[in-house]
Amino acid sequence: MPPFSGTFSYKNDNLYCRLIGDGVHMVMERLDPNIAKIRFEVQHPVAENTQAEAPIIYQPIQIPEGVTLIVADSAIPAARIGNDFFIVTWIGNYLVLRRGNVLFRIFNQQSQAIQLAE
DSSP, X not given: OOOOOOOOOTTSOXXXXXXXXXXXXXXXXXXXXXXXXXXXXXXXXXXXXXXXXXXXXXXXXXXXXXXEEEETTTTEXXXXXXXXXXXXXXXOOEEEEETTEEEEEEOOOOOOOXXXXX
């Protein structure tokens, strides 16, 4: 089994970013405690600055051609908002595909915290 490449939490505003090829980054971003979106962006060209290092700026793009997201247990396409991004929840397991090849598996870890009564 391939190694895990990180985690994403619905409890904070940390983004999960991963290069998927051709300069395109996949970004997973929390919308609320139960829902996140998966969007895509590319590095914006920045004019050369010889005085200091210019910050890297990323520009949102539409879902790249050939990229799909499916619910892993059923192979049903996941919710999509136009051509801008996909919607996921912490409940499901998903596969991110590019031209039919799996790029990422997004697994629900299904864990619970147990607190003893006083």
